[in-house]
Amino acid sequence: EAAVTQSPRNKVTVTGGNVTLSCRQTNSHNYMYWYRQDTGHGLRLIHYSYGAGNLQIGDVPDGYKATRTTQEDFFLLLELASPSQTSLYFCASSGGRAISNERLFFGHGTKLSVL
């Protein structure tokens, strides 16, 4: 089973704060994704990457930056956190494109609260 590890599991910050969410996968997957989950919206894609140094914009990118420093590590950055970014964040990885029947492997999520 592919391993995707997120940290921290929980984070509380204040409006305007600087937050970095970390994700590491150890299965040599090319694709990594950041989603946020909110009631009534399911999971919405923020950013994704298909390799080190690559970054692609998802459906809800405003207020977020991301960096893929290595094949294993994908970071999500909130430089000026706002209460609207209070959410449950999931990182996922896959070996190939979604269209090619590759399944996603998910981390356990990071619960972020912006006060």
Place this chain on the structure above:
Amino acid sequence: QQKVQQSPESLTVSEGAMASLNCTFSDGTSDNFRWYRQHSGKGLEVLVSIFSDGEKEEGRFTAHLNRASLHVSLHIREPQPSDSAVYLCTMPNYNVLYFGSGTKLTVEP
């Protein structure tokens, strides 16, 4: 525009009764669909994947796909209270995976 629409938003069934969840998608060219389950406070686990029209069974979980009507469903046979969770259907679009908003299933003893 939501690419994947799920219904109902919530569903309560009695233990042992069939539970049926629905998903309508916007793109008929997609060729693989998955159902995930998420227990409260937990991550996502994949339940069943279906890649062609018809039926795919994985234990008590059966998915039906009809691409002509842009519809995929999930049927849970003999649901248990431990099946109470949020169920999410997904549809790929080239590089990324789109999720429905989820159906919250409650199975009462």
